[in-house]
Structure formats: structure tokens, C-alpha cells
Amino acid sequence: MERAELISLLSSRLGSALLSTAEMRNDDTLVVVDRKELVSAVGTLKNDPALGFTTLMNHLGADYRDKLAVIYNLWSPALRNKITVKVYLDRDNPEVPSLERAFHGISWYERETYDLFGIRFTGHSNLKRLLLPDDWEGHPLRKDYVAPQSYNGIETGRPDLLDEPAAAEGTGV
Amino acid sequence: MSKYSTQEMVLNMGPHHPSTHGVLRFILQTDGEMMVKATPDIGFLHRGIEKIAEGLPWQSFLPYTDRIDYVASVNCNLGYAVAVERLAGIAVPERADYLRVIAAELSRIGSHFIGFGALLLDLGAVTPFVHALRERETFNDLMEMLCGARLTHNYVRIGGVSQDLPDGFAEQCRAFVDHVEHEFLDEFNTLISRNTILINRLANVGVISAEAAEEYTLTGPNLRGSGVRFDLRKDEPYSVYERFAFDVPVGTGRCGSLGDSYDRYFVRIDEVAQSCRIVRQALDQLRAGGEIRAKLPKPFTVPAGEVYVRTESPRGELGFYLISDGGKNPFRVKIRTGSFSAMTIIEPISQGVMVADLVAIIGSLDIVAPEIDR
Amino acid sequence: MLERFNMVGRLSGDPDLVLTTVDAAVNLARANSLWYLLMGLACCSIELMQTGGPRADIDRFGSLFRATPRQSDLMIVAGTVTLKMAPRLRRLYDQMAEPKYVIAMGSCANCGGPFDLSYSVLRGVDKIIPVDVYLPGCPPRPEALTEALLKVQEKIRKERYFLKKEA
Numbered sequence: 045m046e047r048a049e050l051i052s053l054l055s056s057r058l059g060s061a062l063l064s065t066a067e068m069r070n071d072d073t074l075v076v077v078d079r080k081e082l083v084s085a086v087g088t089l090k091n092d093p094a095l096g097f098t099t100l101m102n103h104l105g106a107d108y109r110d111k112l113a114v115i116y117n118l119w120s121p122a123l124r125n126k127i128t129v130k131v132y133l134d135r136d137n138p139e140v141p142s143l144e145r146a147f148h149g150i151s152w153y154e155r156e157t158y159d160l161f162g163i164r165f166t167g168h169s170n171l172k173r174l175l176l177p178d179d180w181e182g183h184p185l186r187k188d189y190v191a192p193q194s195y196n197g198i199e200t201g202r203p204d205l206l207d208e209p210a211a212a213e214g215t216g217v
Numbered sequence: 218m219s220k221y222s223t224q225e226m227v228l229n230m231g232p233h234h235p236s237t238h239g240v241l242r243f244i245l246q247t248d249g250e251m252m253v254k255a256t257p258d259i260g261f262l263h264r265g266i267e268k269i270a271e272g273l274p275w276q277s278f279l280p281y282t283d284r285i286d287y288v289a290s291v292n293c294n295l296g297y298a299v300a301v302e303r304l305a306g307i308a309v310p311e312r313a314d315y316l317r318v319i320a321a322e323l324s325r326i327g328s329h330f331i332g333f334g335a336l337l338l339d340l341g342a343v344t345p346f347v348h349a350l351r352e353r354e355t356f357n358d359l360m361e362m363l364c365g366a367r368l369t370h371n372y373v374r375i376g377g378v379s380q381d382l383p384d385g386f387a388e389q390c391r392a393f394v395d396h397v398e399h400e401f402l403d404e405f406n407t408l409i410s411r412n413t414i415l416i417n418r419l420a421n422v423g424v425i426s427a428e429a430a431e432e433y434t435l436t437g438p439n440l441r442g443s444g445v446r447f448d449l450r451k452d453e454p455y456s457v458y459e460r461f462a463f464d465v466p467v468g469t470g471r472c473g474s475l476g477d478s479y480d481r482y483f484v485r486i487d488e489v490a491q492s493c494r495i496v497r498q499a500l501d502q503l504r505a506g507g508e509i510r511a512k513l514p515k516p517f518t519v520p521a522g523e524v525y526v527r528t529e530s531p532r533g534e535l536g537f538y539l540i541s542d543g544g545k546n547p548f549r550v551k552i553r554t555g556s557f558s559a560m561t562i563i564e565p566i567s568q569g570v571m572v573a574d575l576v577a578i579i580g581s582l583d584i585v586a587p588e589i590d591r
Numbered sequence: 592m593l594e595r596f597n598m599v600g601r602l603s604g605d606p607d608l609v610l611t612t613v614d615a616a617v618n619l620a621r622a623n624s625l626w627y628l629l630m631g632l633a634c635c636s637i638e639l640m641q642t643g644g645p646r647a648d649i650d651r652f653g654s655l656f657r658a659t660p661r662q663s664d665l666m667i668v669a670g671t672v673t674l675k676m677a678p679r680l681r682r683l684y685d686q687m688a689e690p691k692y693v694i695a696m697g698s699c700a701n702c703g704g705p706f707d708l709s710y711s712v713l714r715g716v717d718k719i720i721p722v723d724v725y726l727p728g729c730p731p732r733p734e735a736l737t738e739a740l741l742k743v744q745e746k747i748r749k750e751r752y753f754l755k756k757e758a
Binding site for chain 1: 259260263265267268303304306431432433434522523524525526527534536538540549551553557558560561590591
Binding site: 232233234235239240260261262263264265266268269272280281283284287288331347350351353354357367368369586587 | 629630631632633634636637638640641644645646656658670671673675676679683705706708709710711712729730732
């Protein structure tokens with residue numbers, strides 16, 4: 045389906061949940077959705093027979109410096125179209141409803157986004173850290189993250205080569 | 218009614234174990250030999266590749282893409298390069314596209330050797346794994362001739378490839394694919410694929426229906442093993458894949474049910490033969506002369522925007538979601554891998570199977586730890 | 592008849608008699624049967640498997656892979672050690688019986704390698720276990736790993752096995 049046609053179809057089906065649309069590179073369409081209407085909007089995208097975005101391709105979080113966002117990439121085998129659904133969130137208290145009931149396979153993607161960005165998914169069955177150890181502090185992929193100097197007694201600091209060599213053997217850089 | 222009172226046992230499998238999938242940990246709740254639940258615990262190889270990308274220029278990130286899936290590194294390089302080129306609007310010269318396809322398909326062959334070799338090693342058959350390693354050594358020699366590295370190739374560059382074909386490469390490559398397609402696969406199938414023990418261990422084990430596969434976002438050979446004919450090289454072609462004639466093998470339940478471990482294993486064997494066809498056609502269609510790299514502006518920046526590009530890697534769909542703010546470094550790189558989705562299906566599938574069958578299921582899904590943890 | 596009992600005259604020409612020290616004999620046996628623990632964590636593990644494979648076969652040096660630390664004397668740390676994996680690595684090293692040796696294979700095990708920039712990587716496995724041989728490379732070739740194994744064998748041959756110096 046042509047993108048202009050897809051955009052008008054989306055505007056008519058999603059109504060007030062749709063905040064903005066845009067064309068993206070690689071034949072993709074960006075759809076920015078309101079956080080409170082996310083579940084109903086995705087339900088429409090998935091179940092409406094004219095749309096049919098039944099396949100979840102990808103899910104990620106992003107940190108745009110002034111705000112956070114969660115992004116979902118969906119694919120419609122019927123229309124053979126891609127779509128990118130984006131929801132902007134506050135930095136201070138990022139919460140968004142979980143889409144586990146709509147897409148079973150998104151469970152681990154949401155856990156990873158929680159682990160790396162600190163975005164809470166309300167209604168998720170098992171929102172725990174996935175990739176980092178359970179006692180890790182902080183959310184690394186945020187732009188203001190500072191890596192700790194030690195973890196459980198192991199030194200993890202990275203010496204800066206431009207600092208004065210304190211105990212270096214002088215082998216040259 | 219059982220006259221024994223039983224208690225569930227919690228076993229720990231990993232993170233250090235003799236299978237070759239990397240560092241994975243499973244916490245198994247078993248009732249004797251039957252599984253009740255298998256919970257994966259991942260993150261033992263989480264190296265923060267996505268965060269490293271934000272601190273490096275666009276081209277400098279290519280060696281890190283090798284390490285996302287080190288068994289098939291050219292496919293990962295290719296996925297990232299195609300994503301950057303689509304975002305920046307860079308046109309790749311035709312000869313570079315052909316060289317990319319040759320390297321990527323050879324890498325797919327090499328990766329499938331490790332794929333089914335590791336499955337057989339997990340099942341206890343050590344010798345076929347050594348057969349597969351022997352063939353992979355020839356593949357390593359070819360790639361070393363082409364780009365200098367045996368394992369983490371870093372062959373693809375943004376806008377093209379790094380080196381042209383050296384003298385004698387085309388003949389050796391043809392000899393290799395002829396040997397693999399006509400001699401090695403026949404011998405392997407006679408000795409191993411049609412072996413009664415293997416069929417008994419893999420048939421009807423870990424049956425994944427097409428609906429379950431799509432629900433859990435399985436891709437690649439895992440999805441095709443359940444009968445869904447979807448291959449990104451044919452359905453969303455990139456590079457010059459639409460110029461080649463090849464089949465897309467799907468599972469047919471040939472030795473058990475549709476979507477069992479044997480189907481997923483045999484799809485990989487068939488894919489090796491198809492990749493040999495593609496390499497031969499690419500070498501035939503390759504014309505002498507031509508640029509191998511597009512000229513990029515210095516300093517190289519990518520215009521602001523976002524893109525999601527997916528390519529077919531041997532373990533499934535490799536997708537790169539790139540966000541650029543117009544600078545020299547990527548703003549955000551998200552790597553979507555096939556093995557990550559394949560891990561999510563292990564917990565639901567593992568109820569009611571025996572522990573040894575769980576090992577067969579994990580092996581048939583062909584997962585590698587760096588793809589899961591990145 | 593007396594020639595049969597003349598040991599001094601027979602020593603120089605007798606091919607069936609070997610004179611050595613107990614240390615040298617035991618060390619020869621130990622060096623030529625180093626069983627290694629498969630600590631293949633990342634990309635270097637593929638090269639480790641290829642080294643045990645058909646072409647660069649380290650089985651001819653007496654080394655074969657064991658999956659359990661109780662049966663191995665050499666740990667080849669092949670790949671990146673993350674902070675989550677580090678305590679497990681230390682525990683496996685502690686479970687190995689003395690005398691034990693460690694080869695740090697590849698850049699990541701030596702010093703963090705290309706992942707030195709990351710937040711979750713242990714910068715060198717020598718922060719948690721003592722290393723005998725550092726093998727650079729990303730990944731090192733099977734021939735390089737074979738040389739590292741030979742260096743460990745050299746080290747073993749020079750050791751005093753029975754009488755250890757009091758600390």
C-alpha cells in the first residue's frame with residue numbers, strides 16, 4: 045500500500061490516539077501515539093482487518109536527552125507495510141502499559157528496555173532485570189549514565205591515558 | 218494414581234557447560250526426568266555493544282558488529298552497512314554488492330556448519346562436529362584469502378567492501394562449493410541425517426506450530442522449520458539478491474511432525490545447498506573491473522533521522538534500528554537478533570519434556586549467546 | 592658370565608636404561624597430558640574449538656577438553672569475561688585441583704580488549720585469577736594457541752614438583 049494512503053487510513057482508524065504521522069526512510073511510516081491510548085491503538089492496529097499489523101518485528105527504548113521514548117516496529121503481512129509506533133515519555137517517571145497480552149513475544153524486549161533505560165511497563169508479568177546482574181545500580185543506556193568504579197569489590201574503573209601515570213612502568217603509550 | 222510421593226528438584230544448567238552455544242544459564246525445575254519449567258537466565262555475555270556504538274564514529278563500529286554473531290560475521294557487518302546506507306542514501310557499486318553476497322553466503326554456509334555441528338555435539342555425537350569443523354577450516358582459508366581474518370572478518374565497509382577478490386580465489390571458491398554441495402552433504406546425510414539414533418532423538422521433539430512461531434517472533438530457519446515460507450532475501454530483497462535463482466527450504470515434517478527439531482535441523486542442511494547455488498551464480502555473473510567502495514564525504518556524517526532495516530542472517534532476522542542526530546556518532550543503535558526471540562520460546566515449549574530433549578531443543582534453535590546478550 | 596653383572600660397562604651403551612631426576616620425569620608426564628577446561632565464553636571459543644579440531648589438533652600434545660574443573664589442570668579463558676560471569680569463573684578456578692595453570696586467550700581475557708569501553712566487562716581476567724600465559728590476538732590463530740600451550744609445557748618442565756619452597 046502506498047504510504048500516503050496508509051497514513052490516511054491510520055488517521056481514520058486510530059482517531060484521537062494518533063498524535064502525529066510522518067514518512068520514514070526504507071518505506072516506513074512513523075506513528076506517534078499518546079501514552080494513555082497505546083494499548084487500544086495497538087489493539088486496533090493488530091485486529092482491524094483493514095490494517096492487520098500482526099507481526100512484531102522489534103521493540104526498543106531510546107533516550108532523546110529531554111525525554112525518553114519506546115518504539116515498536118510492526119509488520120502487516122496483508123498490506124506488506126512496515127510501521128513504527130513511538131510513544132514519548134517523561135524522564136522522571138517513565139511508565140507505559142505493557143503490550144504482553146497483544147504480543148507474547150514482547151515480554152523479554154520490555155524487560156530489556158526496563159533493564160537498560162528504567163522504563164516501567166505496567167502490567168508486565170515479570171519485570172526484572174534481564175541482561176545485567178540483579179544488584180546492578182543504574183540504567184546504562186541513558187545518556188546521563190556514569191559507569192561505577194567498582195562492582196562487588198572488583199575494580200571496573202578505566203584509567204585515563206592522559207592522567208599523570210601514578211605507578212606506571214613507563215613502557216610508553 | 219502414583220504410589221510414590223515425589224518432590225520437584227531445582228537444577229542449575231550453566232553458565233559454564235560443555236555445549237558450544239556460549240554462556241547461557243537455565244534454572245530447571247524437574248519432576249524426576251520430566252521438566253516442569255525451564256527459566257533462562259541470560260546476560261553473561263552482555264558487553265554493552267549498543268552503548269559502545271554511541272561513542273564511536275559510524276564506520277568504526279563495524280568491527281563490533283562482527284562480535285554480535287561471530288560465527289557469521291559477514292552477515293552482521295552487512296546488516297549494519299545496509300542500514301547505514303539506507304539512512305544516509307548511499308549507493309553501493311555493483312561489484313561491491315556481488316562481493317558482499319559471495320562473502321555473506323559463504324559465511325552462511327560456515328555458520329550452518331557450526332549450527333548443526335553444535336546440535337550434534339550436544340546430543341553426544343562428537344565425530345560429526347569434527348567433520349563440520351574440517352569443512353569450516355576450508356571456509357576459514359577462503360575468508361583469510363579474501364580479507365585476512367579467519368573469524369571476525371570485518372569485510373564489509375559502509376559503501377562497499379574492503380578488498381577485491383585476490384587471484385585464484387574464484388577457482389578455490391568454486392571448488393569449495395562444489396565439494397560441499399555434491400560430496401560433503403551427501404556423505405553427511407548418509408552418515409548422520411538418515412541415522413536412526415538422530416531421528417529418534419530429534420523427531421517429534423520440541424514441536425513449534427506456525428502460529429506459536431509467529432507469536433513469539435521467531436525468524437529465519439526456526440520459522441521456516443515450522444512451515445512458514447518467509448525469507449528476507451526473497452521477500453524484502455537487499456543488495457543484489459533478486460538476481461539469483463534459489464529455493465527457500467521449509468520444514469515438511471519429513472521424519473516426525475511439522476515444526477519439530479528434525480525439521481529445523483534439516484532446513485539448515487538444505488540452506489547450505491542453496492547458498493552454494495547462490496555463490497556459484499554470483500561468481501558467474503561477476504564481471505571484471507569496477508569500483509568496490511563508494512566515495513564517502515569526510516568527515517562522514519549521516520543526516521538526522523531514524524530507520525529500521527532487517528536482513529537475513531543465518532540465525533534469523535537481524536534488524537538494526539538506527540537513530541541519527543546528524544553527528545559523527547550514532548545516537549542510538551538497537552540490534553534485533555534472531556536468537557533473542559528464539560530464547561523466549563524455550564520456556565513455554567519446555568513443559569513436559571525430558572531433560573535430554575531440552576538439550577536437543579536448545580541445539581535445534583541454533584542460538585549463540587552474543588546475539589542474545591549483545 | 593661376569594659381564595652380565597658389570598653395570599658400569601653397560602651404562603653407556605644400553606638403550607633401555609634412562610637416568611633422570613624424579614622431578615624431570617614427573618614433569619614430563621604432567622606437561623604432556625595437560626587437560627584443559629573448556630572456558631569458551633565468546634569468539635575465541637570458536638578458535639579454541641578449531642584448535643582442538645582436525646587441522647591444528649592439540650590432542651597430539653596430549654591435551655583434550657574436559658567440561659568439569661575437577662578433571663582439568665589448565666583453564667583456557669577464551670573470550671570476554673563480564674562482571675556477571677566473573678564470580679562463576681572464580682568459583683570454577685577454585686574448584687580445580689592444584690597444580691593448575693591459566694592461559695588468558697585473546698585480547699578480552701588479557702585486558703578487556705575492544706570491550707574495554709564497556710560498562711559491564713571485566714578488564715582482564717588477571718583481576719580475579721592468576722594467569723600464566725597471556726596470548727594476544729583477536730582472536731588468536733590456532734597456531735598461536737598451540738604455542739601458548741607449549742609455553743605452559745615449558746614452564747611445567749622447569750618446576751620443582753615434590754619439594755616446594757616454603758613461603
